[in-house]
Amino acid sequence: MPKPIVPEVVGPVAKKLAACKKNGRCSWLMKTETDVFSISDLKEKGETRWDGVRNYQARNFMMQDMQIGDLVLIYHSNAEPPGVVGIGKVASKATPDVTAFDKKSEYYDPKSDPTKPRWFCVSIAFVAELKSIVPLDVLRSTKALADMLVIQRGQRLSIQPVSAKEFQTICDLGGGEK
DNA sequence: GCCAACGTTGGC
DNA sequence: GCCAACGTTGGC
Numbered sequence: 001m002p003k004p005i006v007p008e009v010v011g012p013v014a015k016k017l018a019a020c021k022k023n024g025r026c027s028w029l030m031k032t033e034t035d036v037f038s039i040s041d042l043k044e045k046g047e048t049r050w051d052g053v054r055n056y057q058a059r060n061f062m063m064q065d066m067q068i069g070d071l072v073l074i075y076h077s078n079a080e081p082p083g084v085v086g087i088g089k090v091a092s093k094a095t096p097d098v099t100a101f102d103k104k105s106e107y108y109d110p111k112s113d114p115t116k117p118r119w120f121c122v123s124i125a126f127v128a129e130l131k132s133i134v135p136l137d138v139l140r141s142t143k144a145l146a147d148m149l150v151i152q153r154g155q156r157l158s159i160q161p162v163s164a165k166e167f168q169t170i171c172d173l174g175g176g177e178k
Numbered sequence: 179g180c181c182a183a184c185g186t187t188g189g190c
Numbered sequence: 191g192c193c194a195a196c197g198t199t200g201g202c
Binding site: 179180181182183184185186187188189190 | 191192193194195196197198199200201202
């Protein structure tokens with residue numbers, strides 16, 4: 001038997017991406033730790049480069065799949081409670097993550113050569129805070145969100161594709177924009 | 179602070 | 191190319 005041709009879409013994350021891209025573009029969920037960079041920080045700054053991502057799957061989303069204008073759920077991880085707190089949008093295409101070249105940065109990566117950068121990041125602009133946080137346990141208990149990656153056990157990916165429907169459901173659960 | 183789950187590294 | 195060891199994420 002000849003080996004079957006390996007399908008393009010493999011694994012739960014790739015499947016999710018394909019499902020979310022059905023209508024051309026995705027929405028996204030991006031995790032951030034409150035004590036490192038919170039929704040308040042994003043609101044204050046207006047826009048920020050989403051640097052420090054050191055995972056290929058997450059990087060590839062930024063490099064290959066994000067389009068300017070895509071909406072982003074901002075998720076506080078390592079928070080009490082963890083959950084979605086606001087909305088952002090993709091404000092630039094991916095460019096090299098210069099923190100990887102900076103020896104003083106906690107994101108320094110000697111393997112990223114400035115002439116051939118390994119890590120890239122997009123800019124994210126603030127859109128709104130939600131009236132109330134949509135905590136992880138609510139995400140888990142909401143039927144319409146059963147296919148979200150973030151509620152899956154052991155899922156640590158810091159950037160995840162989200163469908164337009166899921167995005168809307170979460171905005172509604174959060175009471176809309178503050 | 180614990181620890182399950184995962185991604186990465188490096189020896190072979 | 192396998193896989194054990196290690197480091198990290200992130201909920202609890």
